[in-house]
Amino acid sequence: MKHLRNIPICANTLFIYKLDIKEDLTLKFTEEKFRSTAGAALITTDLNILKKYRELNREINKAIDLTLKEILKLKNINYRICTSWLTKTKPRGFSASHIHTNAWLSGIYYPKSDPGFSIKFFYDNTTPFFTESTEYNIYNAREWNVVPEDNFLILFFSQLRHKVMPNHSKKDRFSLSFNLLPKGGFGEGDSKIIF
16 A cells, blocks of 8 residues: 545644734733623723734734735735734633634734743534544644744634633733735625625
8 A cells, every 4th residue: 555645625724923023012012991801801992903003014914915825825815904902811811712703814913922821723623533642733633722922923714713721821911813804806606795
């Protein structure tokens, strides 16, 4: 027998970037107005917060452009970031597992890292049969835990379920999240939409 190759079809990928941001944005993020949510994390009252941070906005858009054009190889790379907000998670705080509805792609930016910060992504379309693996990889994992680095950006398809894990550090964890939608004409036939 000869194994020819593996083809991971219908991938649900995390697109990870290290942004070129010189300034420590956590200092500015602490000055924003936050409100309570149903979970243990706080979010900003401003749901278009990215407009305040021009350099960060530019860097995030560069990563989105590269993902759409060079990785996903899409013809129409027009999009609009429709919502953006900061999240503040206090020590021991977390968020429940969720998806981002009414969005196409989502992203999370972490200005600072800490070994106590992590986010878990879940793959919900697995077989109902489960046996323990000797080593987890993209073919057998049902979840993937990511510990961010400084200036870390994760882009992902919005229907990918994820959860901010408990903050095991002694400091507040800040992140900036956003959703985007395609802009212009997309789809085909009776499903074509102009947005």
